[in-house]
Every structure is written in C-alpha cells, then in structure tokens.
Amino acid sequence: MDPFGNFINGTVTLFSDPLGILIFFGGVVGGMLFGAIPGVSMLTLAAILLPFTAHLSAEHGIMLFSVIYCTGVYGGAITAILFNIPGAPENAPTAFDGYPMTRNGQAGKAVGAAVMCSAIGGTVSAVIMMAATAPIANWAISAFGPPEIFALVFFGLAVAATVGARTLWKGWLSILLGLMIAVVGMDPVGGIERYDFDMPYLLAGIHFIPTILGFFAVSEIFVQAERKATGVYEAPKLSVNFPSVAELIAHKFAVVRSIVIGFFCGILPGIGATLAAFMGYNEAVRWSKDRKAFGTGKMEGVISSETANNAATGAAMIPLLALGLPGGALTAMMVGVFQMHDMEPGPLVFLNSPDLVWVVFAAMFFANLSILLVGFLETKTIINLLRIPFQFLAPLILLLATVGAYAVRGLVIDVVVMFIAGVAGFFLRRSGYSVAGIVLGLILGKIGEQTFAQAMQMLHFEWTGFFNRPIAALLIVAALLTVAGSIYSAFFRKDRQ
C-alpha cells in the first residue's frame, strides 16, 4: 500500500481504540508538562513509564514514547521563554532570545512563535519520515561519518561568536571558555583522565544541564535581584498577544532552513535535537542582516531554535526504525520498549510489524499538530505565572533549578557547578561576555572533540584528509570563510569608527 493509504490505516487504528486515544493524549500532556519543568524532563517521564510499557501492547508502548518525544521537546520552551530556564538542553537556544522577548513584554509572541514553529517543524519532519524513512536513513549513515559531523560542529561554532557578546573577541573568549569546560573529565576516545583534580566525580565531566541552569536561570536571578536591590527592577510586562500570521510568514525562510537543519541533525545517530536547536539558531544568526539583534529578543531566534529541535524528532525516528540506531537518550529508551515486547527496531520492523510503524507515524503526526491546540490553550494560562512577584518567583526558580541540577545524576557536585556557573555568569554578563556562547562551546565542544578524535583516527592522523571528503571540505571551508568574514568586519567597523 502507498504511504498515504498506510497513514490513513494508522490513523484509523490509532483513533478507533479508546485505550490508544487515552495513551495518546496522556503522552501529549505528560510530555508537555515534564518537558516544561526543569530537572524532570521528558526523559524522567520516559524512565518512570518504561517498566509499565511491558503491560501495554507494543503499539501502545512505542506510540506513547514517540508522542512524549514530540511534545516533550516543545514543553521545555515555555520555561526557557518565561523564566530563562530551558526545560531541556534542546531548548537552551530558545532562551537566548525568548527570555529577552519576555523582558521586553513580548512573552505571548515568543511562546506563540514557539508553539507554531514546534508544530510546523515536527509535522513536516513527521511527513518526511513517513515518505522515505529507509532511503534517508541509509543515505545519512553512508554520507555522514565523524569527519562530516566534526565539520558540521565547526561550521556551527564559527558563527557562534556573534551571539550575545558585546564584541567579537568577547564572543570568541566566551566560546573558548565553553570549550575548556567541555574537556574536563575523561577524553571521549582514549579514556585519558584530564582536569579532574583527583575528584572522581569530575571524571564524568561537567554536565551541561547544571551549567545551563546556572548560566541562565541562576545568573538571571542574581541580575534581577541586583536590579531589585538598586531600585531599577521592572517586572516583565504581561502580554498574551500571539504573533500575527504576517509575522510568521515573514520568517518563512527561517522556518524552512530550520526544518532542513533540524531534520538533518536528527537523522544522524547519536546527535539529535540538541545539536539541531543550536545549529538552527546559529544559521539564523549567520544569514541575518542584523546579527547584533540576536540575543536581545529577536523572534527569529525562537523560531529557528524551536522549529529545528522539533524537526529533529521525526528525523530521529528514521535511523531508529529503519536501522535500529537511536539518535538520543529517549530513542534509546524506545529500543528498550521494543525489546520488552520481543522486538528489535530495524529493517525487520517494517516487514514484521507494519501496523505498529504506521500507528507510530500517525501518532507523531497528530502529536505535533496537537502542540498547536494544547500549546495555545496552555499559553493563555501559563503566561500568568509572570504575575508572581519577583520575591516569590526567584526562590521558586532557584528551588526548581536546584532540583533540576541534582536530578540529572543525583550528584551534589552538579548543584555546586550550577551555583558556580550562576555566579560566574552574573559577572561575565556584566562584562559583556556571552553565556550563550559559553553554553554553545560546552555542548558543541563535547560533540566536536569526540568526532574530531574519531575523524583523525579514521584519516590516519592526516588533517588534510578532511579535504578529501567533499561534505566535510565544504563545511570546513564555509566555516573558515565565516570566521574570516567576522574578523574582517570587526576590523572594518573599527576602522570606520
């Protein structure tokens, strides 16, 4: 049967089963809620539910996880926008401009843009997933090895210096600080212990979730507390004005670009939505005529990040279902759900369980659409949280952030790291450095270091080998041109001044 006919069959199967409908909507709401609360991400919900899926049918179990994945990635955008607390790492770039929009009295527009673009990104990605899962999966793993992924990360980092810093040099220093933090702990290839200062906990490295919570949420509390203490604090203006259709249409290129980027990152095994969000944001900056406006409350930043991370969800299902290769932690847990039902994701699933595959595809499609409905309803109420006075809101945010940092691994050191990052972020922001750049350096640095080391092993430690691989060469040249261009424009502007 053709994909459309299969999709209709999957839809009918999904919505003709009362238990299926219940699980579907439970997943939609649960994913959004757990995604929105820092520390208890969609992964927490998935880990809690994993043993219970043994009592569900395979269709229901896999469908539940795929729905949680779609809506959980969106859910984290809300707290990122309203309180500068990304619910998950893939929502961190959303905070770069989403939170400044809230401070500027545009919370409704920011959340509305996140709702719309999460739904669009996820839905388009689900459609592509349905149309061509197997060929895309095979192409991705053939065309993209460690050299190409490193080049992609390098390409992303090249533009990151222009995000949120007062000068280009401070932008680069911010990124370098993030890269330095990324190398703490065992090196990802040889297992060599570095910068652990004889503290076993540091061997696991500095986890990026406590760092994000510190640099964003805690430092923001300090900034606002200082304003409160010095009498210049202004509560964010409450606004539930959603973006107009015209405003969204004006960003159509950003949406399309982010769908392509998000989808592309999602299909690479082990990469997933976090890189997608950062790359989507970075490309928005790269292609903008007004780069300096990013980080100050530009809606395109929210649109690019949220479109890309949701576009990665459907894409991440492609290597999982077609090849049995999970793209991230949640898709890895889905492997566990398959196994509980004596199944293995991979090519045989399409042959042995086509009904399951199409129910899951249909569920993901409608889960992304439901973000629109539930998201708008939720937004109208959740924005009212901004009415809470700062003296009550600040301790609540600190409490949530502390719980979130501890919940990552159950380690006190993660809470310590969060507060150190909070204090450091407070002073770095005052000095014109970019906490966004630091976080970019940290997250992309971990992926970049690993893939660089793997690439060098593959290329027999001859760096020129990157240029024998067309995709890697293209990305590296583009990255170098970007760096050169930004340095040139920094000097050029200086000369003119």
Add this chain to the structure above:
Amino acid sequence: MIKTKTLLMSVGSVVAAMTLSAGTAFAGCATDGMPGSMDRPGGFPERALGMVVPYGPAGGSGQVAQAMAQAVTELTGVAINRDHKPGGSGTVGMTAYLATPANGYTVLEHIDDASSAHALDSGRPNPAEDLIPLVISQITFSQIYIRASEDRYTDWDSFVAWVKAQDGKATIANVSKEGSMERINMKYLTDSTGMKIQQISFDKGAPRYGALAGGQVDALFEQPGDVRKFLDSGTFKPILTLLHSRPGAFADVPSLTDAGFDFEPLLRFRGFYVHKDAPADRVEWLQWAFQKAFCEKSYQDFNESKYMNLIESFRDSDGARELITATIAQYRDVYKQLGMEVK
C-alpha cells in the same frame, strides 16, 4: 609470577569450561537447587532496596539492572529503585556507591571495567575484595563483524589478508578507553595475525553500529547480544568468535582455535555487589535473592534475548571472586606487556 601464571591458567580453565558447554542447551538453571524462599533476617529488608548503576538506563548495564531488579522483585516482593550515575567509565557510580551506608540497603551493578580499573590502579576498589559479589549474571564473548553485503572480504581469512594489504589503513569500530577489554582483545588479535588496523573509538553503541552499517569503518568489534538485531536482519555477519570453541548459535563462525590462536580472550561480565562491611546476615539474604532471581523466568528470557545463554552466565559469590581475580591478573599482565604504568 607463579601466582599470575596460576591465575592465567584459571582464566583459561574458566573459559575452557564455558566453551565446552557452548552450543549445548542448559537442562536446568544454575540456582534451581536453592530454596525458593528465605526468612528475612531481622525483617530485612523493611523498605525498598537501592541499586546504583554506573551507566545510563538504555545501555547494556541499564538493561541488565532493570531485568535483575524486576526478577528480584518478582521473587521477593521487595522493590528496587535504580539510581543511574553514569560517567568516567563507571568511576562516578563506584565512588557514589562507596559513599552510601554499608547497611545492605544499597547494591551496585558493575561490569568488568571495575576489574580493569583496579588492574591499572590498585588504589581503585577491587570488586572481589573491597565489595562482596552477590552474583555475576551475564558473561559473554566478543566477535568481529563485517557488513553482510561486503564483497572485499567475506570471511576471517580474507579479512586478515585484505587488512594486511591496506598497510594500516583499514579501520575497525571499537569502544573507547585504553586498556579496556576491547582494546586488549584487539591487541591479542593484531599480535597473533601481524595485521595493523586502525581502531576507531566510539563510546556509544548507535554511532558505532552506524559506522559499520554506513561503511565508515571496515569492521566492528562487539558482543553478539548488543548487535543481535543487525544479525537477525542480515545487516552484519560475524567472521570470528573470540572463544576457543564455536557456540551453537554461531556454529559456522570460526573460533580462535579454528583460526590458529592460542591466547585466552577477555570476557565481558556484568554483576551485582554489596558493601563488604554490610551485616553478614543481610549479605546472605541478598546473595540468595540475587542468585535465585537469576533463574526467574523473566530474567532467563532477558538473558536469552541478549545471547547471554550461549556460555554459562552465572557465577555465585565465590565463582565471581575467582573470575574477577583471574581477570585482574590477566589485565595486569597485558598492561605490563604494553608498557602501561600499573600502579
């Protein structure tokens, strides 16, 4: 030196015993003879147990921890809360576990990485002496895999010939960390064949398997349970089993003996431990619970789905100590040969 030789012979006998069994169906389960119930000493445990797992929930350790916790709960009615503390090749989880009270309420899941870490640095805990092994519930061997559609080489002999012709340019996907089980076994292979092959380190399974499926590398070093779906779907095929006899499920794949190698391969094993200072009566109850749970149907089904039934996966506390001690000695021996600093 004599002690090391004795221990190496011990490893050899352990492996030989297992390979003799390989391919045969086990008529009964290892702990069928144990009593089906045991009085709780002083009411222990009065609440749920905790289990520190030094790896993420989705990997091999996370899965075996989940399966064993479920089996123990089915057997005893005692819930087990798993606490995943990944990082540092198990170091973070081990450190966190040692900081928990030695009252028997918290157990540890760990793999052979703990043994290799102690072999390299005796300051790290020795799982056979600083902890009490409750049970080792998974023991498995490694294999070399290629793409099933590969036409440059189709079996072990043609693979070795092809690798040698590449003059060090051939690649194999492997797990990270110098001195790991994977690295040591690969050293045995390269030394025995004289082939030079570049090992590419992937610490996560999906990119590692994707690298072979996508043609980014020429071969893969892995354990069969982890790649079972690729074997069942015909995507990968094994060309060498790192055991001295052929397990029944891989009867057409040459063993080390078939390939003319006499080294003793290192095995992957996963088990459960408790503090050595935990009260003896509680330890005894935990040993019963975990060893008996090994034979619960749910756990046996799990092990079968992971190809963990091809060689005997069970070791009681004494058997576990013997395996760990022999493994540590073997690692130390190889580390010294490699010129690595053994503390």
